[in-house]
Every structure is written in C-alpha cells, then in structure tokens.
Amino acid sequence: MTHRRIPPVSFAIDGAAGNEEDDGNHDDDSSDDAEDDRDADTDGNGDSSRENGRSERAKREPMTVRPLRDRRYVVETEGGTYVIALDSGTCSCPDHEIRGERCKHLRRVAIEVTEGRLPAPDQRVGVCAVCGVETFVPFAASGPRLCERHGFDRGDAVYDRETGKLLVVTRVTERRADEYRTDEERSIDAYPTNAAYGAHEPVVEAVYAESLGPAHGIDDARRYGFPASRLVSVDIGREE
Structure with missing residues (x-):
C-alpha cells in the first residue's frame, strides 16, 4: 500500500505537546x-x-x-x-x-x-524493501517489509522471473536474503540465480505448483526460498 510521505515530528514525543501552560496569546478551540x-x-x-x-x-x-x-x-x-x-x-x-x-x-x-493517510494505532510507517515506497506495517514488526504491490499472501500464485515456472506462496519471512539459510547452509543471496535481486529483501517461501496434487497440499510439498522481487504475482505478470 502506498501512502504520502508524512513529515517528521519536530517536537518531543513524551506528551509535552498540548500540555504547555496557556500564555493567553491564542484562541482556544x-x-x-x-x-x-x-x-x-x-x-x-x-x-x-x-x-x-x-x-x-x-x-x-x-x-x-x-x-x-x-x-x-x-x-x-x-x-x-x-x-x-x-x-x-x-x-x-x-x-x-x-x-x-x-x-x-x-x-x-x-x-x-x-482514509489511509495515517497509520492506525497498531501500525507504523515502514519502507518497502523492493521499491522503497512508504507503507504501513504492524507496530512491533521487525525485519524487511513489503508494500501492497510487492507483498504476497499465503496461497498466492506467482511466477519465478528466472525460470518462468509457476509457484504457490506459503509465507513471507522476516529474514533477509543474506540471513536466510537453506538446507545446504547457504544464504539465499549466495545462489548465482539470485544475484540480480536484493540481499536486503525478505525471503518468500513457495512450492512449485507442479509438485501439488490431490494428496499433496502446499504444506506437504518441499518449500524453496526466493528474494521477494524474484517472484511476481500471476495478475501483475499478466499486466507486464
């Protein structure tokens, strides 16, 4: 989700604003x-x-x-x-x-x-790790975050930009591509096929659609990790 930039707060955040003694030089609301x-x-x-x-x-x-x-x-x-x-x-x-x-x-x-111009009390302003636009994220969230355009939900169908294969997202992790380790004890960004994508991006776990079937759901198939920008949702892929 994209929002306008919010100017930084230019006063103390300990609640002093609004509690100052009235000097009589302004009109009271x-x-x-x-x-x-x-x-x-x-x-x-x-x-x-x-x-x-x-x-x-x-x-x-x-x-x-x-x-x-x-x-x-x-x-x-x-x-x-x-x-x-x-x-x-x-x-x-x-x-x-x-x-x-x-x-x-x-x-x-x-x-x-x-109307989406300010974060709710349980949100804060964050920055999308893929495109850099400001977005609202959970207040206590840590790690890299994604905006609405570049984010994914469990069950989303996506394409792999490198191979063109269809996958299904299982989850978006809070670990960066240079932090996430595979079964081979290699970071996601260390694989040559991920060289074109940001090491700072969150890793998205997904399963190949071809591995799914009546007896194998997304929780049964083998999961793979990808830098977020390597995957593109099916709907956006059609637009491009």
Whole structure:
C-alpha cells in the first residue's frame, strides 16, 4: 500500500505537546464547542446538533495531524496543539477533558486513519524493501517489509522471473536474503540465480505448483526460498 510521505515530528514525543501552560496569546478551540452548545439550546435537538457540528469542523478546518512514536497522534490547529490517543478515545483539548465529548480532533484523526493517510494505532510507517515506497506495517514488526504491490499472501500464485515456472506462496519471512539459510547452509543471496535481486529483501517461501496434487497440499510439498522481487504475482505478470 502506498501512502504520502508524512513529515517528521519536530517536537518531543513524551506528551509535552498540548500540555504547555496557556500564555493567553491564542484562541482556544473550546470557543467553537461553546458555540455548538448555544446552537443546540436554540434548536431543541442538542446531542444531534453538537455531533454534527464537531463532525463538520473535523472535516473542513485546517489541521496538521502527525503520528507519534508511542501510538498516539498530535493535532496542530490555530487554537492549540493537542495529543490524541485514538485507541482509548482521548484528547488533551478542553472539549474532551472538561466536557467528555468526542471532539473534532479525535474525529479528524479517525478520518485520516480510515482514509489511509495515517497509520492506525497498531501500525507504523515502514519502507518497502523492493521499491522503497512508504507503507504501513504492524507496530512491533521487525525485519524487511513489503508494500501492497510487492507483498504476497499465503496461497498466492506467482511466477519465478528466472525460470518462468509457476509457484504457490506459503509465507513471507522476516529474514533477509543474506540471513536466510537453506538446507545446504547457504544464504539465499549466495545462489548465482539470485544475484540480480536484493540481499536486503525478505525471503518468500513457495512450492512449485507442479509438485501439488490431490494428496499433496502446499504444506506437504518441499518449500524453496526466493528474494521477494524474484517472484511476481500471476495478475501483475499478466499486466507486464
């Protein structure tokens, strides 16, 4: 999956942002929320009006949203800077801390995550080992990762670029081609047929389709390891 580049966080990630003492030189976002309360009192449909008002401002107001390194997010607005924990549904703004409301900042972060512009709380930004584009990966993941275009799932049909043979993927490992050892105690990148592929790429294990049959599934056939870019999915191979 490809995403736009996210600017680096330029402040401490220990939660100091959004907890600074107010110097009185900026407008507090809570003024908009107070306006919601007044509107709700006049139209007689309080909860609905407040919800709609916050949702609309979450979509249209200028906000800069960035992920922190501790699964939280920071939201910068004209009225202040706030820290959001999406998984626990909390925000450091007055609307949430004082009124207990699901504020526009929480809503904006949820929108950005849902639309794929920010990683979810259980994800982080990583880089595809094949093409180098940024992609979202599990937060605690280690080892080389692949983007949606170059990644594989168990059971995917793929072609070997070197031989043209059809294989079926059993799994994508977290070991690099220069780390993974075969039964011969050789690293994957040491084989001459893999010289054109990156030693830093994750190894993909696969079985040859010709070895499969009614009595032999992908867990019964002999598995082979390949640098990720040596294999291409059947669908992409047709496009190329």
